[in-house]
Amino acid sequence: PYDVLIVGGGPAGAAAAVYAARKGIRTGVAAERFGGQVNDTLAIENYISVLETDGPKFAAALEAHTRAYGVDIMNLQRADKLIPAEPGGLISVQMANGATLQSKTVILSTGARWRNVNVPGEAEYKNKGVAYCPHCDGPLFKGKRTAVIGGGNSGVEAAIDLAGIVAHVTLIEFADQLKADAVLVNKLKSLPNVTIHTNAQTTEITGADGKVNGLKYKDRATNVEQLVPLEGVFVQIGLVPNTEWLKGTVELSKFGEVIVDSHGRTNIPGVFAAGDCTTVPFKQIVIAAGDGSKAALSAFDHLIRMPVV
Numbered sequence: 001p002y003d004v005l006i007v008g009g010g011p012a013g014a015a016a017a018v019y020a021a022r023k024g025i026r027t028g029v030a031a032e033r034f035g036g037q038v039n040d041t042l043a044i045e046n047y048i049s050v051l052e053t054d055g056p057k058f059a060a061a062l063e064a065h066t067r068a069y070g071v072d073i074m075n076l077q078r079a080d081k082l083i084p085a086e087p088g089g090l091i092s093v094q095m096a097n098g099a100t101l102q103s104k105t106v107i108l109s110t111g112a113r114w115r116n117v118n119v120p121g122e123a124e125y126k127n128k129g130v131a132y133c134p135h136c137d138g139p140l141f142k143g144k145r146t147a148v149i150g151g152g153n154s155g156v157e158a159a160i161d162l163a164g165i166v167a168h169v170t171l172i173e174f175a176d177q178l179k180a181d182a183v184l185v186n187k188l189k190s191l192p193n194v195t196i197h198t199n200a201q202t203t204e205i206t207g208a209d210g211k212v213n214g215l216k217y218k219d220r221a222t223n224v225e226q227l228v229p230l231e232g233v234f235v236q237i238g239l240v241p242n243t244e245w246l247k248g249t250v251e252l253s254k255f256g257e258v259i260v261d262s263h264g265r266t267n268i269p270g271v272f273a274a275g276d277c278t279t280v281p282f283k284q285i286v287i288a289a290g291d292g293s294k295a296a297l298s299a300f301d302h303l304i305r306m307p308v309v
């Protein structure tokens, strides 16, 4: 069995693995896709001390750092079920391939995924004008025209954030009114370079020469289609934690995030969590990595307190 088994190999999982392995304890990482969301990222410009890198390079560096400590990496392996330990026993993780992994402690770091709008052009122009994270990609659109799809809290926050950087923001909301908190909506409406369209259904993200050049939406009241010329589209219709497999075991928030305390502990003894799959505010690489290292130190703390058998 492992001393620490990490499920998920993004920045949180990799940081947890390095911290655990440096304690000289038996460490394994099982990941559906090592590197996680970073694999889908073009430019990374906010990982402190690294002025600029790209996603695949960063993912390769995560893997190299993890391998350097002899961590057992089980890539392309999906976990299906977590089984808490019986008193004095081991925690089990059932894998989709039928295997069961056992460990004294487990760190959950299965991350999250952005919900797609699923219109023509979205997949084609991902990272070529279609973006999901305003903290990450906002500055790439400095002085340009952008749209935000989604008028909930995250969409309106994104629009306010972008309005300070880009030339113009068009906010597109499907429902007949914005669902964000009133204080955010009022702030948004006070900004001179923002246009809001409610009751508007995004129908297509258009582009040419491999770059976004517009967004089409249908006015749901009149059925008339409109085209907004622009350079960037931020899709803000939800970040979904990859925690479906944990339902019924670990305590989750109403958004499906693993509830963690300040030490990365979940409600199950010996089970810790870190990164985008948790209730941590602000989903970012540097935050996930910090929380992964914190969860590993907490797991080590737990291990040294386990009764000697």
Ligand code: FAD
Binding pocket: 007, 008, 009, 010, 011, 012, 013, 030, 031, 032, 033, 034, 035, 036, 037, 038, 040, 041, 042, 043, 044, 045, 046, 047, 077, 078, 079, 080, 109, 110, 111, 112, 113, 114, 132, 133, 136, 137, 242, 245, 274, 275, 276, 277, 283, 284, 285, 286, 288
């Ligand atoms: P993830 O990176 O999501 O990794 C999750 C890991 O768990 C993966 O290995 C996955 O395969 C695995 N997994 C999931 N389910 C299972 C399962 N059941 N069994 C086994 N393994 C599983 N942040 C920044 O700070 N700067 C940026 O510039 C930036 N740009 C971004 C651009 C894009 C397009 C996207 C999508 C995100 C961006 N982010 C950026 C956000 C950043 O990528 C995330 O905050 C970060 O990757 C979270 O790390 P994580 O380890 O918690 O989760």
